[in-house]
Amino acid sequence: MARYIGSKCKQCRREGKKLFLKGERCYSAACAVEKRPYAPGQHGQAKSKLSEYGLQLREKQKAKRIYGVLEGPFRTYFKKADRQAGITGENLLVQLELRLDNVAYRLGLGRSRTEARQVVRHNLVLVNGKRVNIPSYQVRVGDVIEIKEDAKSFERFKLITEVTASRIVPEWLEGDIENLRGTVKAIPARDQIDTDIEETLIVELYSK
Structure with a gap:
């Protein structure tokens, strides 16, 4: 399946705002949107009303x-x-x-949605004790999402949790970052979606 693998900063510049596609790294003062607040490409600086x-x-x-x-x-x-x-x-x-990849991101199992998707794809995520490697899998209320036991000691997750431990988990989820797991408590209401x-x-x- 086709997927964009180019610069994520270019995507942010095209939309004219931070999309936080790199997770916490987007809080950096060196953000490309702030340095070059115009769309990428030859005609990016041309002014036009949409x-x-x-x-x-x-x-x-x-x-x-x-x-x-x-x-x-x-x-x-x-x-x-x-x-x-x-x-x-x-x-x-x-x-x-x-989506499972988004829920994994919200729980802090990935520093960005892209990384969370990769974690799911690499067969590292369990839903209710069963391996699920489909990022688009739709979770339900009561589902328990966690990293499989033999992967919890990976250096990768130590690096991830160092960054995501302070992340605020949405009210509709219950997170346990120490044990790399979480539970879907409810269907999210619109005011609980901060996107x-x-x-x-x-x-x-x-x-x-």
Whole structure:
């Protein structure tokens, strides 16, 4: 499957704001967005006002980049969210938050969503005691997510926890970073999702 493997700083510059794609490293004062506050490329510094469609498209692209989801799966998430009861935009964000790679990131099992996805892909994560290596796996209330026992002593996780131990775990999760595990306590409410996304713009885009 195709996946962007270029500079994450370029993605942030394209959206004009920090997307925290590198986790805690994005808090560095040397952030590329602050040094070069314009889009990458030959015409990046050209000033142009975005149309309504342009704003909607940029918001969708920003959401895809933050959660690391390609266009096909993202559209599938939207279609499912649209069929569900409730507010479509909020349903979409909830689905993205309940991805296993995102939950692992929120629990501090990865310094970034990209690293958390890699941890899942490398067969290091258990859900309710069973190995799951699919980053898009949708967790449910009551699920216990943890690093498998023989991997907890890896140097990799010592380095990860040194960075993520102080990370605030969302209210809908219960984290135990010392034991590299956590539990899904509830479905996240919109005010518990701190991602900087205006989901109404995405709904307007796909509703055209």
